[in-house]
Amino acid sequence: MQQSPVPPEPPIYRRIADELREAILSGELRDGDRLPGENALMGRHGIARATARQALSVLINEGLAVPRRGSGVYVRQFRPIRRHGSRRLSHEQWGRGQAIWESDTRGRPYTVDDMNIERETAEEAVARVLGGADVWVRRRRYSVDGRPVQLSVSHFPADLVDGTAITREDTGLGGVYARLNDLGHPPAHFSEEVRARMPHPHETVLLDLPAGTPVIVIFRTAYTADGRPLEVNEMILDAASYVLQYDFDA
Amino acid sequence: MQQSPVPPEPPIYRRIADELREAILSGELRDGDRLPGENALMGRHGIARATARQALSVLINEGLAVPRRGSGVYVRQFRPIRRHGSRRLSHEQWGRGQAIWESDTRGRPYTVDDMNIERETAEEAVARVLGGADVWVRRRRYSVDGRPVQLSVSHFPADLVDGTAITREDTGLGGVYARLNDLGHPPAHFSEEVRARMPHPHETVLLDLPAGTPVIVIFRTAYTADGRPLEVNEMILDAASYVLQYDFDA
């Protein structure tokens, strides 16, 4: 006897989650609106506390909602920064003394904190690209509108930048690329590797990420015209805060 | 009296999750290894079932572990495809009849399924870019090593491609770009917008994504040399299966 394939009913918590997701994606619930809470869901659907929590946790882990202790669960809001892959690193940018970041944020106020500069032995992935083992490392965190959005760790070959402004907090007009140019090594070519994954715990803390927010990892290498690697920069971006744009010709 | 700020102890489930994460990231537990299960954690730490589950759910939502029904929870494995942003779309590629996908997978076997081609009215975001409202839409899913890794939806202005091979399953040697070239509109410029987010439910199904896996969304527009938009292609990639690479000059 052939059993007609009955599609199994999804569990209650999924059905509730689907219902709420639909309300969010359809715009019925808007940015910042409050979702029905645990108690409301318990009453409305006649379910136990844990089941209501499970339904909400689905939306939270999807990055669609954010819980606020003692207050409620809210629809999450987005306001991405457009980061231009090629234009931002053009010669005209650093050539005229523009900080690269100003091209990203287009006037929105940004801050740099947790700046940290040290001479270190390079980790393996970096050493493999830069060749040498000794590097100057510049770590920093960028915030826009008062919220942290990016972590950045730059590595420079120590023999190249020892004693220069690149080893100091204030790198001067045009930033590190202008200084590399002063040293006779203008950056000519860039290569960026882009990945996305869930954040590690320390990234969650430093970027103040709610659950369900991936990070974008950019691993960028800068080269001179004759192929010498100048810098390796690993950036961790809050994925909800960014749109990357890359333009190129066929 | 000044209370010395006591750092609050993290909850039990977090401590257990941290312990297991450390074991994974340090390599003590390797790809495919089995994690201690719910019962093991209950016994070892003297906790309730729900607490053990909560600890494991942290790792699962971080994409570090995958549960297998009736079997156990396992360390997740990765094997990303390198996708070259600029080189793959160079004239030489489609000019010599290469399918673009062959440049990505470098010989690994790939398949296209769920192919679907229809003439439709464009959704708003697409219509805004292409100008017109009528489009031919090509939907498909790509799999590598038998696992789905990418969904793709291409849109072409209907007035441009009506009656051409672009409206049929088999687009011929060199694919759609070679056909656009035949029509006198060679693609000359590309612009890609890259985002990352957690998947929507239908993407989770079509890409067979475990929890804790983000998707990378690429929204690409192809232009002729004089700036006419030829194609809008929205791609959804399993983030765990991809590394994007973009090269450009200063």
Added chain:
DNA sequence: AAGTGGTCTAGACCACCTT
């Protein structure tokens, strides 16, 4: 003070996989 989400216990039944 009342309501909210955060953590945790102690059970239960189920479908599924392994042996």
Added chain:
DNA sequence: AGGTGGTCTAGACCACTTC
């Protein structure tokens, strides 16, 4: 058959926010 994860109930205490 026994172990695994998946779902669910019915409680409890806590810290925090809101009023």
